[in-house]
Amino acid sequence: MSELSQSISEPSKQFLSFFLAGEEYAIDILKVQEIRDWSAPTIVPNSPSYIDGVVNLRGEIIPVINLRSRFSLANDPQLKNPIVIVLNVFDGKKYRLMGLFVDAFSETYDVITSKINPAPANISVIDDEFIIGLTTVDQQMIILLDADALLNSNELAPQHIENVA
């Protein structure tokens, strides 16, 4: 009960969580536009490895980012119900739609802002700039990701293409 009253009085944020290779990640729900079933994207030539391709979202052409590839995880061909989380992110100039290909959708959580712990420095597995912090729900660690940083336009800048060949 005490936790509930806390959550009302203290500022909190809603996060949408999803699974990736057994770990639970979450992303600010205000950045999420919708969740779609996975459908085969069209390959974009010479794109970074984590860009699965582009798909048609009601007439808009949006890129799909493979979060496993983004985090250098192996792809799992046995996945049952992979989903694409469509995010509306701001790249400093304008809003863009992007799909995030993940293993499965999990929950939405109210996370009290003060309960977000900064990620320890030098975890080095993934760039810590992607991580807002860590929090615990039901004794499970949830990694809170920064959608804007994850998909920031620098990562998608053309210099990646030059490295391809």
Added chain:
Amino acid sequence: MSIDLSQFIPTFLEESFEGLELMESSLLNLKQGDDDSINAIFRAAHSIKGGAGTFGFNRVTDFTHEVETLLDEMRDGRRNITPHDTDLLLKSVDCIRLLIESARDGIECNDPQIDANFRAIQLSLNNDDVVADACSTPSDDPACAAEEERVGWLIKFVPSHEILQTGNDVLRLFIALEEFGQYTTEVDLGELPPLAELDPQECHLTWKLTLTSDCSLDDVNEVFEWVEDECQLVVTPLQASQTKANEEQGISDDVVAEAAEVIQPQASAPVISEAEKVPVQSVGSIRVGIDKVDALINRVGELVITQAMLKQIGNELNELDDDNDTLTRLREGLVQLEGNSRDLQEDVMRIRMLPINFVFNRFPRMVYDVSSKLGKQVELKLSGESTELDKTVMEKIGDPLVHLVRNSLDHGLETPDERIAAGKEPTGTVHLNAYHQGGYINIDISDDGRGLNTEKIREKALEKGLINADQSFSDQEINELIFAPGFSTADAVSDLSGRGVGMDVVRRNIESLGGHVSLSSTPGKGSIFSVSLPLTLAILDGQLISVAGQTYIVPLVSIVESIQIQQAALKGIAGQQSLYLYREQYIPLYSIRTLFDLPDKTSEFDEGMIIIVESSGHKYALLVDELKDQQQVVLKSLESNYMAVEGISGATILGNGGVALIIDIKGLNNLKKQPTSFDTSPQMLQGVCA
């Protein structure tokens, strides 16, 4: 109650720019006694001045006021229309445009030409005034313009405040003056009290009248006899010097001409549009933001895709039970839907279509400027001005066309002396002709000048290392070299052309619009540049191809031929299949699979198709797996949510809802420069289709 005026500023700007365009085109066709044109120009200037005053763009107001004064004199016939004045007015149009633009951007405009022009107008007003005034009637023969001095009367009329209450009408007095000759009025509003304190029955205005007449002082006094006690009247003889002084005084006062204009009794003749060649039908129109139109076009694009999807399902249903009545009706409905969607799409596309007039309009002015600078006599012919094309294409084709026309003026046409020596009319002709052909608009820029100098081009190309001495080329091929990057034959670099960034940029710009440019030239007779452009950038005729299970679209316009692969024609260099023998020519061979780094490279050389494409005058052979349908596709940008991709110009959505990328042939040229080899296998796209 206060109204937020700023919401009207965009409308003001738009109307002002239109007004300026109208002024410009009318000025170029201005002839003596052409009241309609003068009135049209005057009204345009007047509305700009009025609008600018409302929004507090004072510099625009001040400048336009001067222009208006000059125009007013022309309108009243007090001033002959000289080429000098026309020139001055044309420059003023530029200045007003600059001023409005800087007012729009909220910056101070410090261009020296504005002050210079301002002074030039004032000078012109002062100098010519007396001369013009001397002509008592507008149509007087020009000889009287030479008369140096003329006597008239300068009347300063300061009525008492009560003059109206005694039943005197100031206007009537002025009308009475009219019988003596031409006069102008200037009103001074300086005495006017604030509106709250104004008694409408009181007169707070004072006038300065300039009467051009040979009447006596008594005549003038007689007119004002009735109001002698109710006014201060100063009548002085009008000398040339005084006219100047008078004008100068008037110049600083904005309100003068406006008020004078109201008071002037002669009504301006009703004005009909200045268009003479093409009768313009006046159908009503509305102003709509381009974003709304674009949204509509996108929506219709979606509808067409949905319709294609339904059609596909309908075709699948055909294979089912054929006797079902409901199914038959559904099929009929689908056929109707297809027709309606196509019509709707065409109609919606037409909303964006504008007559090419919008581009052509700038040329009379440009030709006028350039030809006088070059000392050439040029007649500009325009035809097909009402040919319509998409607004976005229009916006981008302006500069390339300007460049081509300048090129014709600068390099193509000869000076009058040269022309006479060559047995031609001293006046050269540049002809712009626009017409539709298929889904394209063609614009021909032809001149009757000297034609291209093939020998000189050959020399230059050799010098620049574009060709080798031992290669043989046809004249046409040599001529086409002027489109090569960095090529320019101009001996001296002028500010008109000859900067060496010319024709290749023109070609690149036109090709980036999905069009192409070609030329033909006859020595001594002239040359023709033909620009061909798609009517719209929103739709593209595409050939669907498939490579490694992916569907791509090649713009139909760049395809020369599609052929079955001939094993014998595949030629290797350094162990790689990199050339293809096509019509006795070795052309580069590129595999889409390799360029795009697609998986599964096994059998492509055994049973593929070859598409011969052409870009910037070069042919390439593209190796693909399979040819599919040809269809019109709606262009979508990859950049709005992703980024530009080399070798890809955009994307479209197919009937099945999937995305197909559109191959950018020119971009492939850049891609191919990256080292590619057939056995590399960095599976960059390993994660795909997990």
